[in-house]
Amino acid sequence: EVSPTPDLQRTLALIKPDVYPAKKEEIVARIKQAGFTIVKESEVSFDKEKAAEFYKEHEGKGFYEELTTWMSSAPIYALVLEKPAAVKEWRNLAGPTNSNKAREIAPHSIRALFGTDGSLNAVHGSDSPASAEREIGVVFGGEVAGVPPSVLNKETA
Numbered sequence: 001e002v003s004p005t006p007d008l009q010r011t012l013a014l015i016k017p018d019v020y021p022a023k024k025e026e027i028v029a030r031i032k033q034a035g036f037t038i039v040k041e042s043e044v045s046f047d048k049e050k051a052a053e054f055y056k057e058h059e060g061k062g063f064y065e066e067l068t069t070w071m072s073s074a075p076i077y078a079l080v081l082e083k084p085a086a087v088k089e090w091r092n093l094a095g096p097t098n099s100n101k102a103r104e105i106a107p108h109s110i111r112a113l114f115g116t117d118g119s120l121n122a123v124h125g126s127d128s129p130a131s132a133e134r135e136i137g138v139v140f141g142g143e144v145a146g147v148p149p150s151v152l153n154k155e156t157a
């Protein structure tokens with residue numbers, strides 16, 4: 001039998017050092033208001049090596065050194081979010097990468113409301129289901145990554 005929510009997904013959200021902890025409660029409230037289930041959440045601290053692993057897709061880009069230094073400079077807040085189409089839905093709620101552009105074209109987005117510019121932009125969101133699985137594994141370990149158990153159970157029942 002087909003699952004009632006066949007596109008149920010998980011994604012990784014990070015509340016970045018520019019707004020953590022000051023804006024954490026306001027951002028989490030918006031996440032809940034948008035209908036995401038928070039599967040797991042925790043303050044985490046990246047060391048430089050962990051930040052480099054997390055952002056390895058950007059290795060060699062101009063902003064990579066600054067980004068990994070910044071993301072390992074202070075604690076952040078990580079959340080595994082679950083919802084149908086969670087990857088796309090969380091990126092929509094976060095808004096465009098550059099907070100100044102976000103204020104122009106998505107003024108209610110989290111980056112528009114809480115971010116500063118193209119680098120200091122308040123939150124992270126995985127860019128695909130495969131990225132979400134990898135990133136959740138980097139941050140929380142393998143047990144939270146992958147297909148939600150409820151979906152697996154329905155499909156294999």
Ligand code: RTP
Nearest residue numbers: 063067096097118119120121123124125126127
């Ligand atoms: P994110 O991964 O953080 O959800 O954001 P994104 O997909 O919209 O952006 P991405 O291209 O993956 O870049 C990752 C993060 O690197 C910083 N960045 N700085 N100064 C710059 O030109 C620049 N470009 C990107 C941002 O913090 C961005 O979120």
Ligand code: MG
Nearest residue numbers: 124125126127
């Ligand atoms: Mg990205």
